[in-house]
Amino acid sequence: MYLQHFQLSEPPFTLTPDTGFFFNQGSHQEALNVLLVALHNGEGFIKVTGEVGTGKTLLCRQLLNLLQAHAVTAYLPNPFLNPTGLRMALAGELRIEFARNIGQHRLLQLIYERLAQYSAEGRRVVLVVDEAQTIPDDSLEALRLLTNLETEKRKLLQVVLFAQPELDRRLQREEFRQLRQRVAFSYQLRPLDAGALERYVRHRLSIAGYRGADLYDRRAMRCLYRASGGVPRLVNLLCHKSLMLAYGCNAKRVSRKHLLSAFRDTEAVRHPARRWVKSASTLLGTLALTGASLMMACSL
Numbered sequence: 165m166y167l168q169h170f171q172l173s174e175p176p177f178t179l180t181p182d183t184g185f186f187f188n189q190g191s192h193q194e195a196l197n198v199l200l201v202a203l204h205n206g207e208g209f210i211k212v213t214g215e216v217g218t219g220k221t222l223l224c225r226q227l228l229n230l231l232q233a234h235a236v237t238a239y240l241p242n243p244f245l246n247p248t249g250l251r252m253a254l255a256g257e258l259r260i261e262f263a264r265n266i267g268q269h270r271l272l273q274l275i276y277e278r279l280a281q282y283s284a285e286g287r288r289v290v291l292v293v294d295e296a297q298t299i300p301d302d303s304l305e306a307l308r309l310l311t312n313l314e315t316e317k318r319k320l321l322q323v324v325l326f327a328q329p330e331l332d333r334r335l336q337r338e339e340f341r342q343l344r345q346r347v348a349f350s351y352q353l354r355p356l357d358a359g360a361l362e363r364y365v366r367h368r369l370s371i372a373g374y375r376g377a378d379l380y381d382r383r384a385m386r387c388l389y390r391a392s393g394g395v396p397r398l399v400n401l402l403c404h405k406s407l408m409l410a411y412g413c414n415a416k417r418v419s420r421k422h423l424l425s426a427f428r429d430t431e432a433v434r435h436p437a438r439r440w441v442k443s444a445s446t447l448l449g450t451l452a453l454t455g456a457s458l459m460m461a462c463s464l
C-alpha cells in the first residue's frame with residue numbers, strides 16, 4: 165500500500181468509526197456539546213439524526229467514551245428488536261442476571277430496581293442507541309415507557325437516539341405524538357463545509373503520522389468537496405482511492421486528476437441517490453481500484 169510512500173504509520177482514511185481519528189469541530193462538536201449539556205440537565209430523550217455516512221456511529225462511540233467516567237452506560241448498536249428483546253438487551257447491558265423465560269413484568273421490576281440502585285448511588289444511567297431508525301414501532305413505545313421510570317427528582321434512565329432522517333419522518337405520525345413531545349433536544353448532523361473538509365483531511369493525515377506539506381493541492385480539495393458533498397464516509401473513500409492512485413503514479417502529492425479518477429471509480433459517490441448498502445462485498449468493491457482508473461490517473 166501507500167503507507168511507506170507517504171510516510172504514514174497507519175491508514176488515514178479507513179471506513180471504521182475509530183474514535184482515535186475523531187475530528188472535534190463544526191457540526192460534530194456542536195452535536196457533542198448539545199448531548200453533554202442535555203444529559204447534564206437530566207433530559208429523558210435526546211435525538212441526533214444525520215444522513216448516511218455523516219458520522220453518527222463515531223459520535224456515538226465518542227459520547228460513550230466521554231460518559232464512561234461519569235455515568236453508567238448501556239449501548240444498543242443494533243436495536244431492530246421487539247419490545248421483549250429490547251428490554252432483555254437493556255437488562256443485559258445493566259448486568260442484570262435473569263432466566264431466559266422470565267416474565268416481562270418481573271424483568272421490568274429488575275430493571276427498575278437496578279436503575280433505582282444506581283440513582284441512590286448518585287450515578288446516572290444513559291442508554292445510547294445507534295441505528296435508531298430500525299427500531300420497530302412497538303419497541304419505540306416500549307422505550308418511551310422505560311423513560312417513565314423516575315424518582316420525584318429525576319429520570320432514572322436517559323436515552324440518546326442516533327438515527328438516519330427516516331426516524332424524524334416516522335415520528336411525525338400521530339401515534340408517536342407522545343414520544344415526540346418527550347424528545348427535549350434534537351440535533352441534525354451536517355456534512356462538512358469546505359473549510360472544515362480541508363481541516364478534516366489534514367487532521368486525519370496528521371493522526372496517521374503524516375508530517376509533510378499539504379498532500380492535496382487546492383484544486384484537488386475543491387474537487388473533493390464537490391464530489392463528496394462533505395459527507396465524511398465519502399471523503400474517506402475518495403481520499404483513500406486518490407492516495408492509492410497518486411502512489412500508483414509515483415506522485416508525492418494528490419492532484420485533481422487523481423481525485424477525478426477516484427471519483428469515476430466510486431459508485432457510491434457517482435450515484436449518491438442510490439442508498440449505499442454497507443455489505444462486506446460493497447465495501448470491498450468500493451475500496452478496490454480498477455486497473456483502468458489507475459492507468460487513466462497516470463496518463464491524464
Ligand SMILES: Nc1ncnc2c1ncn2[C@@H]1O[C@H](COP(=O)(O)OP(=O)(O)OP(=O)(O)O)[C@@H](O)[C@H]1O
Pocket residue numbers: 178179180181182185186187188192214215216217218219220221222223328396397400
Ligand atoms: N467527526 C469525525 N471525525 C473523524 N472521522 C469521522 C467523523 N465523522 C465521520 N467520520 C468518519 O466517516 C465515516 C462514516 O462515519 P459513521 O460510520 O460514524 O457514519 P454514520 O452516520 O454512522 O453512517 P450510517 O448512517 O451509514 O450508519 C467513518 O469512517 C468515520 O470514522
Ligand SMILES: [Mg+2]
Pocket residue numbers: 220221222294295
Ligand atoms: Mg452508523
